[in-house]
Amino acid sequence: MTFNDPWWMYIPQRFPMYGTFDIIAPFWTDFDNRWTGLVYYKQYTDGSILNQATQDINEYFPQFNFIASWVFVATWHEIPYWQHPNARTTVQAVLISGGQYSFVLMNYGNISPTSWNVQVGYDTINSTHHLTVPGSFSSNASGTYSVFRLNSNVNVPGRWAFRVDHGARGCTFNNLPVQVGDSFWRDSTCAQKCTCTRAGLQCSNNPCSFSQICRPTSFQYSCQTVQRRTCTISGDPHYYTFDNSVFHFQGTCTYVLSEQCQNELPYY
Secondary structure, X not given: OOOOOOOOOOOOOOOOOOOOOOEEEEEEOOEOOOOXXXXXXXXXXXXXXXXXXXXXXXXXXXXXXXXXXXXXXXXXXXXXXXXXXXXXXXXXXXXXXXXXOEEEEEEEOOOOOOOOOOEEXXXXXXXXXXXXXXOOOOOOOOOOOOHHHHOOOXXXXXXXXXXXXXXXXXXXXXXXXXXXXXXXXXXXXXXXXXXXXXXXXXXXXXXXXXXXXXXXXXXXXXXXXXXXXXXXXXXXXXXXXXXXXXXXOOOOOOOOOOOOOOOOOOOO
């Protein structure tokens, strides 16, 4: 969803984009509704929909004593993906405003599997505010076990709720905006972890654990767990290597069972 102008980009981009659009993306992927699927949208300024929106927001954000005055509902109903006309995916975005505060609800029905990337979240002009819902650009974004359909940040599976007005200004790091709640490590050593709070950027010593490695991400660096593997050696001898290959050796040699390869691994 864009606001001032339409945008043709059907290939999802990672947030933050530092672009020229305000975007809300309940499920940004390569949809193709030329053959089937429907897109509904409707605006409400009174009635039961506003009452329901008021009730939901006060349940999820009780600190605001919120009263909805405007609701816009957009639904993508059983939309197929590009080159997959038999797929059916249903998602919904509900924009809710009371004047001072604004929110978005993202609701998920059936999500067919796809090999196309998926971005879920929102981004603003120059990325002053941005959010990527965990699971975006992952293999768990779509299909039966989609993280968006099974999980939630408001304890309602298949529903996500976010505040999207100017209440949370965020922080800056190296002249780049950081959303409130975002965490990252300062540099390639991952010695210090920083979190953007309402009081500003808070940093403390928090190095990667024994089984993690410091790697670049979409913003700065993060500690990422290295996948574990097992090798087995037995007999005369028989080697089952870390990558599940099998070797058999016989001879009057001295054998090296396993050793670190240069500096490619963070631990051994």
